[in-house]
Amino acid sequence: MTLMTATARKLLAAIALLGAAAALTSTVASAGVLPEDRADVLYHRYEGGGVTIHGPSVLVRKKLAEKYSVSANYYMDMVTSASIDVQVSGASEYKEERDQWSVGFDYLRGKTTYTLGYTDSEEDDYHATTASFGLSQDLFGDLTTVSMGFSRGNDTVRRTISNPLNPGARIIDPTFEMDLDRWSYRIGVSQILTKTLIMTLGLETITDEGYLNNPYRAFRYVDPEDATNFRLATEKYPRTRTSNAVALNARYFLPYRAAVFGGYRFFTDSWGIRANTAEVGYVHPFKNTPWTLEASYRFYQQDHADFYSDLFPRIDFQNFMGRDKELSTMDSQTMHIGATYEFGNAGLSFIKRGTFNVFYDRIQFNYDDFRDARDPGLIAGQEPLYEFGANVYQVFVSIWF
């Protein structure tokens, strides 16, 4: 985890909660129909804000006896980080690795699909496990699908320290080990509205209890005696967090075989964060060719958490104090483009078809109350606001068999 992963916790929480639902998502997707047999091999690369993260993701799904389906996903992050948090803290660039395994099992009975999932995420100083259960049911002539799910996560938070015997190396601090528990409840409805329009509505409540700090991150407070007017101290977070999110998505089939889609999500939590996410996109298969192009635009905006500040007046200003930029007032804009090339079985009898895909996303993050404190020549509170752009690349092959 280390300071690097600006939100290692959230990241892991995301993985934990979404891991099963991510790799195994479509298992919950349509009751009455098990997901297709397929294999996906993906290489991902993220570059932005002094951080490079890359690695593979492999997913395999297979039906058994037309009633059962099993799936497995392996995902890896290889991180090299000299993020703004790392630089402000005075630490040097670090490298780390995270491995995640997910397995899933589906059972189809009539028009009901039952899903079980388990995810394990491991890095040197953070271990997360999540178990999930879900079911979905087709109703009203299969025009409506109702789904619901529950996940339970357990994380163990550790931290690294300098090795007393070898100051250049880091070891796990044997005196520090914290727990974090997580519960997630979700319901969703998918509704066919017309022959060419489908809509989904999803709600999810997530509750955390335990150590929600990042043990490496610090907040800033004013110290008039310091040359730059500030000092750093370890963040203090509440031990609980409950969030609610509701999302509405729609997809429309155009007469000339193309699709437009859009979605909106509203989010609020007990830390005072309110966020809005909106997305629109377009998918265009070219007639009589194996090519499909797609493009989308996503906008995200949030207000800061109650206990967030870029610069606190003093070290004991209030009970909880944080300076995680992911808790600040911020927005992001994402432009996505993608190209897909579809191929046949390539002479291999066990393959039905396959696709080769190249996706690129450009993300711009803008912070309204998080300042760039890297220049020691500037007075705290007067530095420019931070912003950065990120490039995200994905190359993957999918095969249906």
Place this chain on the structure above:
Amino acid sequence: MNGSLNGTWQIESSRTRAIIGMRARAAAIVLAAMTLAGCGDLQPWVKPYERQALADPIMSFDANPVSTAYMDHVFEAREGARGALGSAGGGCGCN
């Protein structure tokens, strides 16, 4: 005198609100009953043989699950919001 008038007006006002509230509840119950009754006779207005457009892969909310999961992860790690990302899915009953 004014106090008495005010008192009478407040009583009338609260009675009016109560009556409106009762009527609203009754209307909601009738509406719910009519809706539920309608469900019994609900016929699929999009027949299974009319769903070829919905069954097209470009209409899938999650055509590329490894890619979707990865991008969800990218955003969740860098933004404060979380959850409600997995769409309820296709649900079109078409294989």
